[in-house]
Amino acid sequence: MHSAICWNCLFNDFSTSLVSGTGIFIVYSVSRVGENEKSKPQSAGNQRHKYSLVGTSETTRGTIYPISFCEWLAGLIDGDGCLLVSKQGYTSLEITIGLEDIYPLRYIQDKLGGSIKLRSGTKTYRYRLRNKEGMLKLISAINGHIRHSTRLTQLHRVCQVLNVPLINPQKPTVKSYWFAGFFDAVGTIGITMKNDLPQLSVRVTNKRLQDVEIYKTVFGGNIYYDSSKNGYYQWSIQNKKEVLNMLDYFNNVSFKSHKSLRYHLIQNYYDLYDKEAFMSNSPFNKAWHYFLMKWNKLMI
Numbered sequence: 001m002h003s004a005i006c007w008n009c010l011f012n013d014f015s016t017s018l019v020s021g022t023g024i025f026i027v028y029s030v031s032r033v034g035e036n037e038k039s040k041p042q043s044a045g046n047q048r049h050k051y052s053l054v055g056t057s058e059t060t061r062g063t064i065y066p067i068s069f070c071e072w073l074a075g076l077i078d079g080d081g082c083l084l085v086s087k088q089g090y091t092s093l094e095i096t097i098g099l100e101d102i103y104p105l106r107y108i109q110d111k112l113g114g115s116i117k118l119r120s121g122t123k124t125y126r127y128r129l130r131n132k133e134g135m136l137k138l139i140s141a142i143n144g145h146i147r148h149s150t151r152l153t154q155l156h157r158v159c160q161v162l163n164v165p166l167i168n169p170q171k172p173t174v175k176s177y178w179f180a181g182f183f184d185a186v187g188t189i190g191i192t193m194k195n196d197l198p199q200l201s202v203r204v205t206n207k208r209l210q211d212v213e214i215y216k217t218v219f220g221g222n223i224y225y226d227s228s229k230n231g232y233y234q235w236s237i238q239n240k241k242e243v244l245n246m247l248d249y250f251n252n253v254s255f256k257s258h259k260s261l262r263y264h265l266i267q268n269y270y271d272l273y274d275k276e277a278f279m280s281n282s283p284f285n286k287a288w289h290y291f292l293m294k295w296n297k298l299m300i
Contacts, residue, residue, distance in 0.1 A: 071181065072254060073138075074141075076104065078211075082154065105127040143164065145178060183257075186205055191295065202238075207230075208233065
């Protein structure tokens with residue numbers, strides 16, 4: 001389900017300029033560097049600016065990465081990341097994720113640099129990117145793809161500091177990799193018993209309604225409010241047709257968290273469900289228990 005993608009070169013030494021016309025244009029001048037070159041130390045030029053422009057739908061932008069990586073990374077940051085500006089005016093990115101999902105962080109580190117550290121007293125890793133060159137690469141990738149309400153405000157502040165016009169996000173389509181990144185961050189796949197029948201569900205949770213509504217618009221399903229844990233909204237699909245449509249989507253994008261392992265078992269679940277293998281007198285009941293054993297090993 002993962003797609004192997006190779007970038008033959010990385011770039012640094014970004015510069016931006018504005019071009020007059022019907023829209024705001026960002027022009028990047030770049031020079032090639034080695035693929036494994038380490039990020040340079042923090043530059044004093046990474047300082048706060050008083051204002052930044054907001055790009056229109058006609059804005060064009062340069063990026064050194066494929067759209068699949070840019071959209072996926074923006075989705076992951078929308079779900080589990082934080083874009084920061086220090087009191088001294090330095091910008092940084094932080095992404096905190098569970099121990100079982102260090103691979104996505106390694107994947108990002110390979111493209112942007114940065115550091116990964118185990119958080120003391122928690123079962124999480126934290127990725128940090130602080131140097132200016134790395135942050136410019138990051139902004140060139142995610143600008144125009146960040147859409148979480150809080151994260152978009154954070155991005156605007158970072159763009160002010162780096163003197164880069166903010167690009168407003170466009171509505172994602174069913175082919176957008178953003179959904180995969182956001183699901184890698186805050187999605188779950190589970191099986192519960194309801195009226196003595198197993199029920200598979202795919203869910204995405206967030207504190208704000210507007211940040212999960214896009215899933216319902218594109219994939220159907222319903223949104224519920226849960227008052228526990230200070231309250232949050234949960235998008236969910238349980239209908240077989242909707243779940244298989246979602247499965248079809250993930251069969252065509254790069255899914256990088258350990259949740260992809262359960263996606264491999266969804267079709268198997270429906271095959272056994274249709275045979276009523278969950279019934280104790282079913283000739284397929286042993287296959288059902290073996291399936292559950294594999295499923296429960298992939299705790300999410």
